[in-house]
Amino acid sequence: MSETAIDGVNRRSMVARALRHPSFLIGAAITLTLLAAALVSFVWTPFPVAEVVIRDRLQPPNPVHWLGTDAFGRDIFSMLLVGARNSLGVAVVAVAIGIGIGVPLGLAAAAEGGLLDSILMRGSDLVFAFPALVTAVMITAIFGPGAINAMIAIGIFNVPVFARVTRGAARALWGREFVLAARVAGKTRARITVEHVLPNVASLIIVQSTIQFALAILAEAGLSYVGLGTQPPMPSWGKMLADAQTMMAIAPWLAIVPGLAIVASVLGLNLLGDGLRDVLDPRLDRTR
Amino acid sequence: MALLDIDRLSLSIGAQPILDDVSLTVRAGETVGIVGESGSGKSMTALSVMRLLPAGARTSGSIRLDGEDLMTRSERAMCGIRGRKIGLVFQEPMTALNPVRTVGDQIAEAVRLHLPLGRAAVDARVATLLKRVGLADQGVGPDRYPHQLSGGQRQRVVIAIAIAADPKLLIADEPTTALDVTVQAQILALLRDVAAAEGAALVLITHDLAVVADMADRIAVMKDGRIVEEAAPLALFRAPKSAETRRLIAATTATPRPVPAPKADAPLLVEAERVARAYPLPRARLFGPRREARVLDAVSVSVRAGESAGLVGESGSGKSTLARTILALDRPDGGTVRFRGSDLFAMTASELRSVRPEIQAVFQDPYGSFDPRHTVGRIVGEPLHLLGSACAPDERRRRIVDALDHVGLAEADAARYPHQFSGGQRQRIAIARAIVTRPALVVADEPVSALDVSLQAQVLDLLARLRLEMNLALLFISHDLSVVRAVTDRVYVMQSGSIVESGATNAVFSRPAHAYTRALLDAAPSLERALTRREAATVD
Structure with a gap:
């Protein structure tokens, strides 16, 4: 048997598992829709997103404005598309900050142990000790509201999450015999981390990313809701919710549409994360 | 009449055949050994008797305990049979016990489940059992937690739980594989002793020929889900009839090719x-x-x-x-x-x-x-x-x-x-x-x-x-x-x-x-x- 054939079997079984997994499929479908909406908004929206047409204000959903208009006559569907772009953008950067800093810290803590481990883990305890959203509010209040500061604020809270998850899984690997064998083979800690530890914790990090991604979307919506996230005239789902609040009785769709968008994307990402966990975990193959 | 009568038992899980036409009887008070290599179907035979098979298992044939057909019993009825009529001793004494409950609690639970006793009577029974398995002599009381005990002591607790309701049949699946040799000898002696004292039959499942040769009255050799030979120890090991038995004996007694010792002045x-x-x-x-x-x-x-x-x-x-x-x-x-x-x-x-x-x-x-x-x-x-x-x-x-x-x-x-x-x-x-x-x-x-x-x-x-x-x-x-x-x-x-x-x-x-x-x-x-x-x- 050739190498490619073997490799092919493994990949095929993973794809087969994915295609049979309902929550993976639903989650992937929702996430792809979200992504498509964000990408489409760069090239096309039914109406210019910041265009105020007072004459058309507070229209319920109709053939021209598919999801209606808000108090300034702006097209809700267009705002939803651009809002998806903002939510995703903030979430991507926030998760990237978390992975970029948290994963190396977690790997280093697991590899070195001792004092470095203690310092890093007590440091992450410290970050965990502050309620995340409240501190994000504080950071944006000090450095000024805006999407960039929201990304950084949310990103900071992702760092200890990824550091913890990575360290836990990596430490378990450091006790395994194949890592011992690599040490007998004279490999340095850094090299063992890159060759053996990281690839074996990667699936865990991917799954955690989807969950953090969902949390970041929620956090961005929360910051925008209190006016500290994405700034007008850029639309964002949280801001749309905040604007809709006073008009719940006369124009309920204004709150329902962005609310559903937030719920759907969080749900979709969580389903995707659950699905990925099963798809990437080769142990399931053996038990079946 | 035999206590346990397994007749033409076949088992498959999914498309995978596991057991093929297994027939085995165990008489009251007798010790029967089942030997074979991993994957030969030893443990699955035991699990079939307990009806503790994994999901997707399909069986045919019959298993009778005291004349009662276990294959047709409802899950609820099996709960009354497991522990009451059949006691099971597992391989891994650490995972077989609940780490957050005292050993006394866990033995008492097994007693209460099957015997209609009052609180004082249960406590007395627990004390008797702890004494019976030699833990009382080692100063282990009912208030200890599993992590405070050694591997051998834990296995004694598992045995106490298995015999809590005086079952007529004890099944021990590799009971000493996870233990050190000196402890193994003690636990095997205890199992033999307990079975004899309670008049229970013992089914001992192991990969170790020396253990069954020492313990069993009769030995069944398994390979690929079949019983290939069944005989008394001396007949089995002195005059083996099946190729598998000969192969197992040869492997147990095999010595690797001799290597000359190095010279005394080797660096x-x-x-x-x-x-x-x-x-x-x-x-x-x-x-x-x-x-x-x-x-x-x-x-x-x-x-x-x-x-x-x-x-x-x-x-x-x-x-x-x-x-x-x-x-x-x-x-x-x-x-x-x-x-x-x-x-x-x-x-x-x-x-x-x-x-x-x-x-x-x-x-x-x-x-x-x-x-x-x-x-x-x-x-x-x-x-x-x-x-x-x-x-x-x-x-x-x-x-x-x-x-x-x-x-x-x-x-x-x-x-x-x-x-x-x-x-x-x-x-x-x-x-x-x-x-x-x-x-x-x-x-x-x-x-x-x-x-x-x-x-x-x-x-x-x-x-x-x-x-x-x-x-x-x-x-x-x-x-x-x-x-x-x-x-x-x-x-x-x-x-x-x-x-x-x-x-x-x-x-x-x-x-x-x-x-x-x-x-x-x-x-x-x-x-x-x-x-x-x-x-x-x-x-x-």
Whole structure:
């Protein structure tokens, strides 16, 4: 048997598992829709997103404005598309900050142990000790509201999450015999981390990313809701919710549409994360 | 009438046939052994009787206990039979007990479930059971938690739970495999004793021929889901009829090819001198004195070029810690380890790298010692990076193929992944990795403990062949005395962090000087000894 054939079997079984997994499929479908909406908004929206047409204000959903208009006559569907772009953008950067800093810290803590481990883990305890959203509010209040500061604020809270998850899984690997064998083979800690530890914790990090991604979307919506996230005239789902609040009785769709968008994307990402966990975990193959 | 009557039992899980036409009877008070290698269907037979099969299992045939057909019983009715009429003793005493409940609680639960007793009567029954399994004599009361007990004591608790409701049938599935030899002997004696005293029949499932030869009245040999032979121990082992029985006996008694002992003036490879290692323990009180567990206490061992030195001892005696120290993986708290005269722990990183190709290792777990994401070729070639630029891609490839060839694997296997190999083949891969740098010494830490006997024999013979071909020195670490006896020239006996006896293997095994060595030797199950004892008993 050739190498490619073997490799092919493994990949095929993973794809087969994915295609049979309902929550993976639903989650992937929702996430792809979200992504498509964000990408489409760069090239096309039914109406210019910041265009105020007072004459058309507070229209319920109709053939021209598919999801209606808000108090300034702006097209809700267009705002939803651009809002998806903002939510995703903030979430991507926030998760990237978390992975970029948290994963190396977690790997280093697991590899070195001792004092470095203690310092890093007590440091992450410290970050965990502050309620995340409240501190994000504080950071944006000090450095000024805006999407960039929201990304950084949310990103900071992702760092200890990824550091913890990575360290836990990596430490378990450091006790395994194949890592011992690599040490007998004279490999340095850094090299063992890159060759053996990281690839074996990667699936865990991917799954955690989807969950953090969902949390970041929620956090961005929360910051925008209190006016500290994405700034007008850029639309964002949280801001749309905040604007809709006073008009719940006369124009309920204004709150329902962005609310559903937030719920759907969080749900979709969580389903995707659950699905990925099963798809990437080769142990399931053996038990079946 | 037989107590347990399994008639033409077949079992498949999914499309996989597991048991094929198994028929076995157990009479009241009798001990029946079931032996076979892993995957032969021993445990599945027991689980079928308990109706504890995994999801997707399909069975045919009948299982009668006391005339009652168990196959047609509802799950609810089975709950009244498990524990009440059949007691089960598991292999792993740690996982068979609930860690957050006291042992008294867990025994009491088994009593209450099946016997209509008041609180005082239950407590009295628990006390009786603790006494019955010898825990009361060891000062273990009902208020202890599982983690406070040793492995043997935990297995006693498991036995107490199994006999809590006076079942007529006890099923013990590899009850002593996870235990040390001296503890194994005690637990087997207890099982025999308990079964006799309670008048219960015992079904003993094991891979160890010596254990069944000693314990069972009748033995069934299983292979590929079938019973291939069934007979009394003497008939079975003295005049085996099936090929599988002969194969098992041959594997148990096989000795690897002889390797001439090295000359007395062979140079010393490794000298570990007064190596000490201690782990800090949590303080007993907040400001109490620091405590530590001494794992190695001034241990000195040495291995000459081409020599095979053995290190025996029970779990927790410090064998593996010593191995890791000699492999320069862990720094000792005291003492020195010299390789060809230079101190490993005084070396710079680059000096250590130049020594590493000379000392390689084989570990116990054929499943855990490979990165599941790497191909066999990459795994075997991993130590080659130590040779640096001296090992160009061509040379690298040649060495990997050569190492695989040495252990009896093909070049094409380099492209496959470890999970595609069986346990015995994996241990060959581990050995190939250890010899790829052409080391002078291989430290083998329990290299065959996780393998079936027939694979053990093959792997031991492979090690012997490699010693002949490569003039390899071996530090062979094991709890299994018969294995150590077969493959080593010299042996160190280790007990709680100290070497209590050392010398030429034959001398130590035939004339043990230390009480602990004698205890180990007496406790080690031996097929020949068990059969001789039985023959003597029939003559009387």
